[in-house]
Amino acid sequence: MSTISGQTKLVAVLGNPVRHSISPVIHNAAFSEMNLDWSYLAIPCKPEDLKEVTNALLKMECVGLNITIPHKREAIMLCEKVTSTAQQIGAVNTLVANRKGAWNGSNTDIDGFIAPLKDRDWKKKKVIILGCGGSARAVLIGAKLLDFEQFVIVSRNKYKVKEFIKEMEPKLMLNRNQSIEIIGLSEEDEEIEQHIKNADLIVNTTPVGMFQNTKSSQKMPLGPKIWNNLKESTTLYDLIYTPKPTDWLRNGAKKNCKTIDGLEMLIEQGAASLKLWSGIEKIPTEVMRQAALKYLNK
Ligand code: NAP
Numbered sequence: 407m408s409t410i411s412g413q414t415k416l417v418a419v420l421g422n423p424v425r426h427s428i429s430p431v432i433h434n435a436a437f438s439e440m441n442l443d444w445s446y447l448a449i450p451c452k453p454e455d456l457k458e459v460t461n462a463l464l465k466m467e468c469v470g471l472n473i474t475i476p477h478k479r480e481a482i483m484l485c486e487k488v489t490s491t492a493q494q495i496g497a498v499n500t501l502v503a504n505r506k507g508a509w510n511g512s513n514t515d516i517d518g519f520i521a522p523l524k525d526r527d528w529k530k531k532k533v534i535i536l537g538c539g540g541s542a543r544a545v546l547i548g549a550k551l552l553d554f555e556q557f558v559i560v561s562r563n564k565y566k567v568k569e570f571i572k573e574m575e576p577k578l579m580l581n582r583n584q585s586i587e588i589i590g591l592s593e594e595d596e597e598i599e600q601h602i603k604n605a606d607l608i609v610n611t612t613p614v615g616m617f618q619n620t621k622s623s624q625k626m627p628l629g630p631k632i633w634n635n636l637k638e639s640t641t642l643y644d645l646i647y648t649p650k651p652t653d654w655l656r657n658g659a660k661k662n663c664k665t666i667d668g669l670e671m672l673i674e675q676g677a678a679s680l681k682l683w684s685g686i687e688k689i690p691t692e693v694m695r696q697a698a699l700k701y702l703n704k
Contacts, residue, residue, distance in 0.1 A: 415444045418447045419474055420471055429672070460484050472501075475539070479539070485501065486509060491516060515544035531554050533609065537627075538570040606639070610646065616646045642658040647668035
C-alpha cells in the first residue's frame with residue numbers, strides 16, 4: 407500500500423536482533439501486489455518482554471506475526487491453538503490472531519526449508535545440522551520428510567544437544583520402516599571432522615556469520631579450519647540470508663560445493679505465513695523474491 411490510512415492493519419516480525427530482517431521488504435511488496443491494506447514492521451523484542459509485546463499487539467488488532475530468533479520455542483506457550491506440525495517441531499514462526507482475541511500458532515519453516523532441496527533425491531543420505539534451536543527442529547523434521555537416513559546434530563552446548571536428541575528422536579522414529587540414525591555432538595568433538603568428510607548436506611541453523619550478530623565475533627560456524635575437510639559433492643545450506651553469501655558459503659563455493667543461502671527459505675516460509683494470515687491461496691512469490699534481491703543488491 408502506498409498510503410497508510412486509518413484502516414491500515416499491522417503485521418510484524420518479533421525478534422532480537424531483528425533489524426537485519428528483510429521480511430518487511432518481501433511482505434510489504436506482496437501486500438501491495440495483493441491490494442491488502444496492511445503494513446509489516448520489524449519489532450525488536452527482548453525475551454523477557456515477549457508475552458507483554460504479543461499481548462499488546464493483539465489488543466492493537468494486529469493481523470499476524472512472524473516470530474524469529476530467539477523466541478520460536480517460547481512463543482508456542484503464548485498460543486491458544488497450535489498446529490500439529492508446530493507441536494511436532496516444538497516451535498512456532500507464525501502467529502495468527504483468532505476471533506477470540508488470542509493467537510493461533512503455526513510453523514512454516516519446514517515448507518521454506520524443503521523448497522530449494524526438492525530437485526534432488528536425498529534418500530539414505532547424511533545431513534549435519536549445526537545448532538539445536540527453533541529452526542534446527544524444523545530442519546530436522548524437514549530432512550526426515552526428504553528421506554535422509556543419518557542426522558548429526560552439532561551444538562556448542564553438550565547438555566542442550568542431549569535434550570534435543572531426547573525430544574526429537576521419537577519424532578524421527580515414527581515411521582519404523584525407515585532405518586534412521588541420529589547422533590548428537592558438541593562443537594569440541596573430534597568426530598565432527600569425519601562426519602564433515604562424509605556429509606551430503608550441511609545446514610547452518612546458528613546465527614554465526616549473520617550480519618550484525620553482535621553477540622558473536624565468530625564469522626564461520628565451528629571456525630574456518632575444520633572446513634578444509636569438505637568434499638565438493640557436499641551441499642552447504644546456510645539459513646542466514648544477510649550477508650548474501652555468508653563467509654561460510656563463500657568458502658564452500660571456493661571448494662566447489664553447491665551452496666544454498668536462506669533467501670529461498672525466507673520467501674517460501676513467508677508465502678506460507680501470508681496464506682495463513684490472509685486466507686488467500688495465490689501468493690505473489692516472484693514479486694517477493696524480486697523485492698528481496700533488489701533490496702539486498704542495493
Ligand atoms: P535459535 O532458536 O536461537 O537457535 C539458534 C541456535 O544457534 C541455538 O542452538 C544456539 O545455541 C546456537 N548458537 C547461537 N549463537 C551461537 C554461537 N555463537 N556459536 C554456536 N552456536 C550458536 O534461533 P533460530 O530461530 O533457530 O534461528 C537461527 C538462525 O537461522 C538465525 O540466523 C535466523 O535468522 C536463521 N533463520 C532463517 C530462516 C530463513 O527463512 N532463511 C528461517 C529461520 C531461521 P544456544 O542454544 O547454546 O544459544
